[in-house]
Amino acid sequence: MSCKRRCGAQWWHGKVKDCGYRITSGREAIIEALSVTQDHLSAEDVYTRIHDKYPNVGLTTIYRTLDMLVNAGLVFRFDFGDGKSRYELTEGPKGAHHHHHLVCTECKRVIDYTDFIDDELELLRSTEKGLSEKYGFRIDNHLIQFYGTCTDCLAK
Amino acid sequence: MSCKRRCGAQWWHGKVKDCGYRITSGREAIIEALSVTQDHLSAEDVYTRIHDKYPNVGLTTIYRTLDMLVNAGLVFRFDFGDGKSRYELTEGPKGAHHHHHLVCTECKRVIDYTDFIDDELELLRSTEKGLSEKYGFRIDNHLIQFYGTCTDCLAK
DNA sequence: TCCTTAATGGAAACAATTTCCAATAATAAG
């Protein structure tokens, strides 16, 4: 039973196919898992979340698929300092929802924030422009994280 | 033979002692290695670089010491996506030299940049202020990295 | 100089990720 048969075309199919990759049910499941949460999932988190519905998707496939999706630009890989990579969609069915992170170094909690982005955007653009010119770099992306202590941990 | 006897007091001794840590020759060696390079060293890089002069400093000690120095705020830990942590002094004998990074996703080269920081600084301050107020976070630090393709890799 | 206890090295344990390979399934071709 082909994947096309099982499920209608999805917003991300084009991007995956354009990169020469096939659409499979494992990939379906993994993108689904990432798109229904706000959390920053590890490979194993993804495994746990899809295992009931897709018991035949192995952890190896998840690692491979996440790498593939990072390459295809559909997923970001983050490191919040807990020893495992964490993943997040770069965009959903409704388009991009770029944001930055606030990381508590005590309890490792991570807050997404999108406010202030408008102010930052202006500076980011000019910084990126300046850097590309000076270093001949083509900049496709950026990572901005603030580290500190969250309200809860401050209370202690 | 005590460490004091072997070598004069260093700029970082106070900070280490203030945190309740002892001054040892291994720590001496590790900070020395970090302070004579611009590179972003992994634990093993540090090991290799000091091993001739200090053959009796083990890799375990390097991991432990780097952790300790991160805690004491003397060292930053970075993740540039190559699977190992990389370390850099937060400041040298002459004071802080905070900078941001430009990471080539092709060849993994990392460029430090300090230009444009002045422009960024203004926005960083206001963003940090806004975020602390909104989320009750105390922000101590930030990480800013731009990802893209370097001149050399673009040429190919 | 002596004493307490933090720091150490090396081996072993650990955990995240990758590699290998034979089996399977997505897609192109007919």
Add this chain to the structure above:
DNA sequence: CTTATTATTGGAAATTGTTTCCATTAAGGA
């Protein structure tokens, strides 16, 4: 639809960065 091609797969084993353990050493205060 059927078949052929070849990317994708799951699971076991290997790999690799990092941590844990523990008996030994040495830093630094008394």
